[in-house]
Amino acid sequence: MNILTKICVVVLLILVLVASVVFINMATVPQNYRAAYEQERVRAQLSTQSVRTQKLLTNTQAAEIETLKISQRNLASQLAGLKKDQVPDPRVLMVAEITRKLAASNTRLTELQLNVDAMGKRNELLSKQLEGERTRIASMQEANSRAMADLTQLRGELERSERVVHALERQLQDREERIVDLERQVRSPAGAAAAAVPVPKGRMTGTITSVRGELASINVGAAQGVTRGQKLYIYRNASFVGYLRVDEVDEGNAAGTIVDKQLDPTVGDKVTNDLLK
Numbered sequence: 001m002n003i004l005t006k007i008c009v010v011v012l013l014i015l016v017l018v019a020s021v022v023f024i025n026m027a028t029v030p031q032n033y034r035a036a037y038e039q040e041r042v043r044a045q046l047s048t049q050s051v052r053t054q055k056l057l058t059n060t061q062a063a064e065i066e067t068l069k070i071s072q073r074n075l076a077s078q079l080a081g082l083k084k085d086q087v088p089d090p091r092v093l094m095v096a097e098i099t100r101k102l103a104a105s106n107t108r109l110t111e112l113q114l115n116v117d118a119m120g121k122r123n124e125l126l127s128k129q130l131e132g133e134r135t136r137i138a139s140m141q142e143a144n145s146r147a148m149a150d151l152t153q154l155r156g157e158l159e160r161s162e163r164v165v166h167a168l169e170r171q172l173q174d175r176e177e178r179i180v181d182l183e184r185q186v187r188s189p190a191g192a193a194a195a196a197v198p199v200p201k202g203r204m205t206g207t208i209t210s211v212r213g214e215l216a217s218i219n220v221g222a223a224q225g226v227t228r229g230q231k232l233y234i235y236r237n238a239s240f241v242g243y244l245r246v247d248e249v250d251e252g253n254a255a256g257t258i259v260d261k262q263l264d265p266t267v268g269d270k271v272t273n274d275l276l277k
Contacts, residue, residue, distance in 0.1 A: 005172065005176070008168060008172045011168065012165060012168065012169070015161055015165050018161065019158055019161060019162075037137070037140045037141065037144055040133065040136055040137045040140050041137060043133055044130065044133045044134060044137055047126065047129055047130045047133055048130060050126055051123065051126045051127065051130060054119055054122060054123050054126065055123065057119060058116060058119045058120070058123070061112050061115060061116055061119070062116065064112060065109060065112050065113070065116070068105050068108060068109050068112070069109070071105060072102060072105050072106070072109070075098050075101060075102045075105070076102065078098060079095055079098050079099065079102070161238075166240060166262075168275060170260075174231070203272060203273065203274045204220060204224050204225050204226065204272060204273045204274075205220075205270060205271070205272045206218045206219050206220030206224070206226075206232075206270070206271045206272075207219050207268060207269070207270060207271070208234070208244075208265060208266070208267055208268065208269045208270075208271060209253070209267065210267060211258075211265050211266060211267060214257055214258050215255065215256070215257060215258070216234075216244055216255065216256065216257075216258055216265055217253060217254070217255045218232075218244065218253060218254050218255070218256075218271050219252070219253055220252070220253065220254065220271070221249055221250045221251050221252045221253045221254045222249050222250065222251050222254075223251050223252055225273075226246055226249050226254045227246065227249065228246055228247065228248070228249050229245070229246060230245075230246045230273070231243045231244070231245050231246075231259075232244045232246065232256075232271040232272065232273055233271065233272050233273070233274075233275050234258070234261075234265055234269050234270070234271050235269065235270055235271075235272070235275065236263065236266075236269045236270070239262075239263060240262055240263075240275075241261060241262060241263045241264075241265050241269055242258055242259065242260050242261030242262055242263070242265060243258070243259045243260050243261075244256045244257070244258055244259075244271055245257050245258075245259050
């Protein structure tokens with residue numbers, strides 16, 4: 001195993017470790033946000049139901065108060081009529097009974113008014129608590145959105161890393177096949193003739209200038225070491241796009257067929273003969 005192969009193996013191991021950390025974060029963090037969000041949503045629903053119940057009780061007591069007020073006015077009218085007519089003793093007793101009932105009604109009315117005031121204060125407190133819960137839920141939703149955005153970004157980075165690893169694996173496989181071919185040529189009687197085939201020296205990088213279907217043109221040619229039949233790597237930023245198999249070569253440009261593509265090549269994508277340098 002040569003030095004280049006060892007370097008490739010080390011790079012692959014590092015990428016696998018990074019991907020493992022990303023998968024662990026993906027498996028644990030978002031679920032915690034979802035559980036907390038669901039818990040806060042249930043609390044908010046319970047608080048809303050409590051406020052509705054308090055409002056219903058308040059409306060019921062308000063209706064009862066209105067009924068008692070009407071009864072009080074009727075009793076007061078009856079009492080005024082009895083006093084005006086100078087009723088006899090039986091009616092005096094009736095007036096006393098009405099007066100007693102009126103006093104009881106006033107007492108009940110006062111109690112109900114106190115209950116209404118207490119309910120109003122409780123409703124105000126519950127409204128503040130509900131507003132706080134809504135604010136907290138909004139914060140949880142925002143944090144959950146940020147976590148999902150981070151997760152999406154991590155997934156994108158992981159996919160790009162997987163494409164780079166895939167490209168590196170292919171390049172490593174091509175290198176190993178190239179080494180096997182060269183060793184076979186050296187052992188064969190025609191090894192000397194095969195050794196005379198020109199091999200590009202160093203790293204060569206170019207740009208795709210046009211794309212038509214499965215055909216593409218690049219702005220590097222024989223002057224930069226491009227040869228017919230050569231397979232160049234096509235990449236875009238950190239993403240592996242595919243291969244360009246060179247069919248025609250001029251001095252300063254070349255053209256070929258796109259093969260094994262992972263993405264659709266576009267004008268401006270880069271080509272190179274070596275992704276590791």
